[in-house]
Amino acid sequence: MIRVMIVEDQNLVREGLEMLLKVAADIQVSGCAADGIEALQRIEDSNPEVLLLDVRMPKMNGIELLREMRARAILIPVILLTTFDDDQALLEGIRLGAKGYLLKDVSLATLTEALHLVAAGGSMISPVVTERLRQGLMQAQPTPDEGYGGETLTQREVEIMRLMTGGYSNREIADSLFISEGTVKNHVSNILSKLGVRDRTRAVLKAIEQGLV
DSSP states (O other), rough: EEEEEOSSSOOHHHHHHHHHHHHOOOOOEEEESSSSHHHHHHHHHHHSEEEEEEEESSSSOOOHHHHHHHHOOOOOEEEEEEEOOOHHHHHHHTTTOOEEEEEEOOOHHHHHHHHHHTTOOEEEEEEEHHHHHHHHHHOOOOOOOSSOOOOOOOHHHHHHHHHHHHTTTTHHHHHTOOOOOOHHHHHHHHHHHHOOOOOOHHHHHHHHHHHHO
């Protein structure tokens, strides 16, 4: 069972997500909240393994909640729920460590896939969000370099980077490219090193920013 907490201010959306997840046999909605302040009050009792977090909410929005969680060292993977006009919030969410980005009209199959992937330590960015991220990066103010020195990715690394951007796990990448999972892990390690980042989510952001995918 994957315990999920839903943080969403719109009752219909929150209740819809809860009903949707009840169909999944291996996912349990352990709690709900209507804003970031309420979420902070309920996180300990709900003990979620993944947080489904709306970007725009009253009192304390999703990005503010991410900052507060980081300050309090609350290490729960977060999937941001977004619409098409939240580019800057998505970029800030990546920098604050959010592991997934899904549109609110997500299907059950995609939602459960994302929850499993993020709960297992992976990341998931909906493909339709990727272009919005790219546009947001083009308009955003420059951010401090995380160590990218312009090292060129190999053709195989670019293929793997594109699959990482789509949220694929190492096993799924291995199956897709007909190589071993160990080989994928080595390539991912090289990609992180070349991009000068610490994890897959930041690698996706850096790859989009540099036009590598």
